[in-house]
Every structure is written in C-alpha cells, then in structure tokens.
Amino acid sequence: MTARVSADLTVERAEFDVSVRFDVDAGGCVALLGPNGAGKSTVLTALAGLTPLTSGVLTVDGETLEAAGSVRRPPESRRIALLDQRARLFPHLSIERNIAFGPRARGIDRGRTQTIVRQWLDRIGLVDRAKARPHELSGGQQQRVAIARAFASQPRVLLLDEPFAALDAESAPIVRAILSDELTGSGTTAVLVTHEMSDAWQWADTCLVMNRGTIVESGTPSDLAVRPRRAFTAALAGFDVVRGRWIGGRLDTGEALLNGTPEDGLCDGDPAVGIIAPRDVAIEALTVDTGMSSVLTSVSVQAGVVRVETGSGLHAELSVDDALRAGCGSLPRAGERYTLTPTGMRVVGAEAARGLTVSPSSTRASPTRADERGVRHPVTRPLGL
C-alpha cells in the first residue's frame, strides 16, 4: 500500500511553533533529523492525528485528512500507523489478537485474518508465542509484534519514531532487519524520526533536518553525508565542527586562526562554523599559527589508520607514516601536545539555515532509488523550504 503525502502543517508549542512543509511521494521515505526538542515527534503526532494542527493542511493521495479549523479525520480512520520506541501493544489481548486487530477493524473476515496473522507470526519468528500476552514477551519481541500489527493493518503511511531506541544491542539488529524487509518489500510510504545517520542512509530518499520547529537543512542522505551545511548535520555525519568568527579570510576560533574555504557569502566578522573531515587534519609537534594546539586525549591505530582525538573538538585520521613523521619517529601518544591543522575546511555561516538543496520546482525527471530487491521507489522532494 503506497500513498503520496503532502504536509503543510503548523502546531503551536509553548516555546516555538512547529511549522514544516514537505511531500513524500508514494513509496518514498523521508527522515526527520534534529536535536532533542526540535519538533520531530510533533510532526509525526500531527500526521497521525494525535496533535491537532494550528494551521495548515494534510493530504494523503489527494484526500484531505486535516485542514485546520474545518476537516479533522480521527486517527483511527487515517490509515496512518505510528511505531515509536515502545511497542504499545494492547495489554489485555494475546499476540495473535493484537496482530488481528487491524485487519478485523478493516472488515476482513475471520478466516482471511487468521491467515494474515499466521504469516506475520512466521515472519517475526513468534509462531510459538501466538497465545502469549505482551507482558510475557521481551521488549524486542514486543517491538516485532508492534511491527507486525502495524503492517497487518495495511497502513497507507507508516510513521517511525526512533523505533529501535529502546532496544538492547541484541534485539535492535533483529527488529531493524524485520522492519527493513517489510518497508522495502511493501513499498509503504514512511516518515522516519531518527538520530542515526545510518538509518537515514538505509531507508530515506530525503532527509529534513529540523531545529526549533523548522526545517533548516534538507537533501538526500548522501548530500548531507558528503556536504552538510549545518553544524548539527555535520556532527551527525562524522565531521569535526569548529565554531568561531570569519575574520580577515580565516576562521578565528579564539585560540587559532584557521584557513578554510568560505561558503554562503560570509562577510568579515560573521559568526561561522568550520566543517572538517578528520582525514583532512594534519598534526605537527610544533606550534603553528594556522592550527589548534591541543593535548591528545587518545590515539588508536586500526588497519593502518591512526586516529587522534583531542579535547578541542578536532580529530585527525592519518597514515602511520604521517603519524610517525609528526611524532619524529614514534607514534604520538595520549597526553602529548600537538598542533592540529585543517587542510580542507569548509566554512559556513553559523546561521546557514536557508540554503536548502532540493527544490520542488525542479524540472528534472523524478529520480528513483532501487531497494535491495530491485524495486524502485520514487525520491521525495521537500516543498518550498
């Protein structure tokens, strides 16, 4: 079951309004990323009908599910399923009856529902627990049932709010694999809230990064992984982030004047953020004025790559040869002082929020993405950001 979602919604919150506008094409997946309290869950609960819109419109396949002040379809008739950290199964119903709930509510007869339930119990590996109650299962098993219950109801849209966050290291990969199979196999349209870039890579066509209720950066997962434009996104994608001011063609961090390539039309004196890949950081035993002098907090070597950590926010990844050169013949050690110099730093404005990468008015043919089964999914495009 795939459906196109068009969301243009505002929800008033005490500190700020959560206000976003985006489309998800049928079968597509949008990931919402952002710091705690950015408004990601509010967007999901608004889509699910659990939080009323202050203004705006939500449509699915052209059908208006909510238009602030006039239309408001209740959650149970939206055919939008929400899966969050906790399984939230019906505690008084057995596992099989939890899974049967959606199909029965949709009017599917008992016989067909039984077949659906059996198939799902098999897929989630819980055939022998069909009669158990939720409290008799582990958290990971309950989350598997929650996935089965959600998909068995054939939702038009699946909302995922950090569905693995509460799972232990053993259960998380199992639940992840089941969800991955079902999401790609069914082509269900999805909106995913996650703090993991790897989840966005796996499922999303488009990432929307939120802060204080608005979308501040968007793009494909690879756009964000390769060329993030916000400090939050850069850190999530594994870059080092250094804050300072753009002064005289350099980033003045207060401790050092770092060379970098400015973006966003930076003007002298602007607050700015340097974004650096650890492989683009050189280390030297000497103090140089284009680097940050720091005490190394740890040094590790893996597969010929030396990773150096400091307390200053800068890391370096260098070859053993380069590390030996920096250490004058021996590898640098934790506790020693070195100067770390970015050799390839992008500098963006600290408020570089509006330079968004995907345009709804793009005239390119709709891009698609193949899943591992070769099924192609349309790539979503955020609107008017």
Ligand SMILES: Nc1ncnc2c1ncn2[C@@H]1O[C@H](COP(=O)(O)OP(=O)(O)OP(=O)(O)O)[C@@H](O)[C@H]1O
């Ligand atoms: N039920 C609620 N009623 C009123 N305000 C709320 C409610 N839930 C969240 N908020 C507020 O709305 C804002 C956005 O919160 P929300 O939970 O949507 O953020 P989030 O990005 O999902 O955060 P997290 O990553 O921590 O889950 C915050 O200021 C929060 O305090």
